[in-house]
Amino acid sequence: MTEITLDNDLVSHDIIVIGAGLAGLRAAIEIHDMGMNVAVISKVHPIRSHSGAAQGGINASLGSDDSWEAHAFDTIKGSDYLADQDTVEVLCKEAPERVIEMENWGCNFSRRENGRVAQRPFGGAGFPRTCFAGDRTGHNLLHTLYEQVIKRNIRIYSEWFVTKLLVGKGRCLGCVAMNMADSKIVAFRSEATILATGGYGRIYQRSTNAIINRGHGISLAYNAGVPLEDMEFVQFHPTTLFGTNILITEGARGEGGYLLNKDNERFMERYAKDTMELAPRDIVARAIQKEVDEGRGFPGGFVHLDLRHLGKDRIDKRLAGIRQISVDFAGIDPVKKPIPVQPGQHYSMGGVSSDINGRTPMTGLYAIGECACISVHGANRLGGNSLLDTVVFGRRAGAAAVEHVRLSGREDEDVSLDVSGKMKRDEEKEIGDLMTGEGESFATIRDELQSVMQQYAGIFRNRQGLEHALEEISKLKKRASKLKVKSRVKVFNLELMNALELKGMLELGHVIIMGALAREESRGAHYRTDHLERDDENWLKHTLAYKDEEPRLEYKAVNIGMFQPQKREY
Amino acid sequence: MVRITILRQEGDRKWYDTFEVEERPGMTVLEALFQVQERLDGSLCFRYSCRGAVCGSCAMLINRRPGLACRTQLSDVKGEVIDQSDKHRVLLKKGSQDPKKEEVLVEPLPNLKVIRDLVVDMEHFYRLVDSIKPWINIPDDKSPQENIIDPELQMQIGRYTNCILCSTCHGSCPAAARNGKYLGPAALAKAWRFYLDPRSNKEDLADLLSRVDSKEGIWGCDVVYNCVSVCPRKVPPTTAILKLRDVLEKE
Numbered sequence: 113m114t115e116i117t118l119d120n121d122l123v124s125h126d127i128i129v130i131g132a133g134l135a136g137l138r139a140a141i142e143i144h145d146m147g148m149n150v151a152v153i154s155k156v157h158p159i160r161s162h163s164g165a166a167q168g169g170i171n172a173s174l175g176s177d178d179s180w181e182a183h184a185f186d187t188i189k190g191s192d193y194l195a196d197q198d199t200v201e202v203l204c205k206e207a208p209e210r211v212i213e214m215e216n217w218g219c220n221f222s223r224r225e226n227g228r229v230a231q232r233p234f235g236g237a238g239f240p241r242t243c244f245a246g247d248r249t250g251h252n253l254l255h256t257l258y259e260q261v262i263k264r265n266i267r268i269y270s271e272w273f274v275t276k277l278l279v280g281k282g283r284c285l286g287c288v289a290m291n292m293a294d295s296k297i298v299a300f301r302s303e304a305t306i307l308a309t310g311g312y313g314r315i316y317q318r319s320t321n322a323i324i325n326r327g328h329g330i331s332l333a334y335n336a337g338v339p340l341e342d343m344e345f346v347q348f349h350p351t352t353l354f355g356t357n358i359l360i361t362e363g364a365r366g367e368g369g370y371l372l373n374k375d376n377e378r379f380m381e382r383y384a385k386d387t388m389e390l391a392p393r394d395i396v397a398r399a400i401q402k403e404v405d406e407g408r409g410f411p412g413g414f415v416h417l418d419l420r421h422l423g424k425d426r427i428d429k430r431l432a433g434i435r436q437i438s439v440d441f442a443g444i445d446p447v448k449k450p451i452p453v454q455p456g457q458h459y460s461m462g463g464v465s466s467d468i469n470g471r472t473p474m475t476g477l478y479a480i481g482e483c484a485c486i487s488v489h490g491a492n493r494l495g496g497n498s499l500l501d502t503v504v505f506g507r508r509a510g511a512a513a514v515e516h517v518r519l520s521g522r523e524d525e526d527v528s529l530d531v532s533g534k535m536k537r538d539e540e541k542e543i544g545d546l547m548t549g550e551g552e553s554f555a556t557i558r559d560e561l562q563s564v565m566q567q568y569a570g571i572f573r574n575r576q577g578l579e580h581a582l583e584e585i586s587k588l589k590k591r592a593s594k595l596k597v598k599s600r601v602k603v604f605n606l607e608l609m610n611a612l613e614l615k616g617m618l619e620l621g622h623v624i625i626m627g628a629l630a631r632e633e634s635r636g637a638h639y640r641t642d643h644l645e646r647d648d649e650n651w652l653k654h655t656l657a658y659k660d661e662e663p664r665l666e667y668k669a670v671n672i673g674m675f676q677p678q679k680r681e682y
Numbered sequence: 683m684v685r686i687t688i689l690r691q692e693g694d695r696k697w698y699d700t701f702e703v704e705e706r707p708g709m710t711v712l713e714a715l716f717q718v719q720e721r722l723d724g725s726l727c728f729r730y731s732c733r734g735a736v737c738g739s740c741a742m743l744i745n746r747r748p749g750l751a752c753r754t755q756l757s758d759v760k761g762e763v764i765d766q767s768d769k770h771r772v773l774l775k776k777g778s779q780d781p782k783k784e785e786v787l788v789e790p791l792p793n794l795k796v797i798r799d800l801v802v803d804m805e806h807f808y809r810l811v812d813s814i815k816p817w818i819n820i821p822d823d824k825s826p827q828e829n830i831i832d833p834e835l836q837m838q839i840g841r842y843t844n845c846i847l848c849s850t851c852h853g854s855c856p857a858a859a860r861n862g863k864y865l866g867p868a869a870l871a872k873a874w875r876f877y878l879d880p881r882s883n884k885e886d887l888a889d890l891l892s893r894v895d896s897k898e899g900i901w902g903c904d905v906v907y908n909c910v911s912v913c914p915r916k917v918p919p920t921t922a923i924l925k926l927r928d929v930l931e932k933e
Contacts, residue, residue: 160739216818220836251736251844255843259817263817322734322737355707440735597724607719
């Protein structure tokens, strides 16, 4: 790894990638291989990124009796017809090539008896097309990409926290970032900037996400005037470990696990009689929540995920990570006892509005992976499609950014120096103000935000609750405008980072609630108990939220291709 | 309430701070650190990310044993009696339980320079791992095609790809404590992982073996299995080191 030695306040790279999970690393590799100078900025070391926590797998129609069209149909039906079909086509067509590329780079995929990459069934899929590395697929993919990044000697600014995007003449010119090691603030100039910063799970009380997943990158774009798309669509994973909400992979059901209520009934029969436990996530999550709400769950609010009939051998071969998590965090060995599970926030279908090449409406700014809404997942993402999304659109955005820099020429140096100098000084003043005087600290405001989101913008929503949540968010934002950081340390000031991130979390909460209140229908993960049906006539459209005093909502059409919307049944 | 005593460090100044945290069922040492950082002393610093023992950020010494803070239950360690006979030695086995004791000791992971409080210089560790060139090279002219790998071999490789580079092993290693240039258990386990992998090409394997064939490499290991006993992912670096020794001895 290269040492970070900076002797001035302005650093320049052709292209900057913010975020070092799978999407960011894949983009960086593409840019490097196309011969352009690239740097990756990440608030954590790349291998600590949340991509590494993904368990179940990555979808690709590798089988000779499977096809990209079948994969696309499952994805679009799973999305409740909100996904853009042109982008889904790209996702599914490029899947086999990207997965084989990861295999070639050394990813330790699980194998069939004949030595070929194994595939398992997953929710909402008509074919077993999920490739996996045990139940540690994200970990294996992330380490493989990281190895390829190290091999290429790509510059990584590890433990640097981006605080603003540089914008001049309506164009993204880079970013301002703080080195966590000494709190120094530096302007990064680039001709193109790629956001790959992941999701915002931690604005909810119960989330499978890493603690670092606070949606900060999404709020950077929003604050810079870039619209956020479909933010009201929040995925709740059906099976998270009761207590800590650590993910228990869909692969556990893919391998044959049962969901049981307190009466020992496989209740999915009443919700999705054909696909049972392997219905899509929105349907299974609602079913579990309904069982709990109607008194058929276990005390505390959970159901059982029973793997015992799979036997120790299969559990150890295919679900070793799940076994270890259950033992470490719940004191339960799934070989002997069922796992207590409940739904928890898991994934953001929405994000920074971006297109088939990751381009956002702002020139020079790209967004990929979970922080983006491309939109391939629509109203509900299928398991195994998010890892795929990262490598497919990571590569494409990297290539598109290189083309953009080659074709559009470089921004006038005087303009960019003016902008970066001014924005860096503004940022230093803003942070300085935050650290002067007395005021409320971030933690209580964050706890209240998480509780509001969990209660009113969760699996089940209605007008009354959302209107109340809107009032609460406004109050929290007012309090946050006066919040202060007490700690004055320069080296790893976590309190400062938490305070800066909280402001962005409140913005995202606001956008989610506004979008959910406006959308008077139920589609995919957005379920309104006061509007139970999908309403294609009025709502087959994407939400776009722009920053204003209150988020300003606009709408845009969904790209419909070969699959006309039908009733969604499983 | 449980007392958590933390070794703090800023520059050359070192001191212990003790905080009282409110215990709730299932609470981990990482959660206790968050309670301190968020409610009691905002200046405390430590690394974290996944809180589920998969990202490898929060390795530290807990009651003198190297481990992940997120994977350590407060209830398991608060009553533990710490063997204080040799303050420079990391402990590997759990101490006996004293039901009246309600205190846990948290210190930075040894064998890496402290940056501040519980944050250590991981760059040193990463450089050691990267120095063995842990990656697959593909010739530019090779067209992408699925490799066939025996499922048994895939499982063997998996024992080593499970490594999350948390450096718990490095913090427990007596050879790393003596010699800052020793490649360490994580790098050597990774070397064996790439040696096993049929996708590694022959020239790279020869290069790999030459990189670990030294006193700073596999011959520097004390074969005391500390790394194996502390690994939160059950990776066995000592086994890898012995296998690499076998390979080199046979050559």
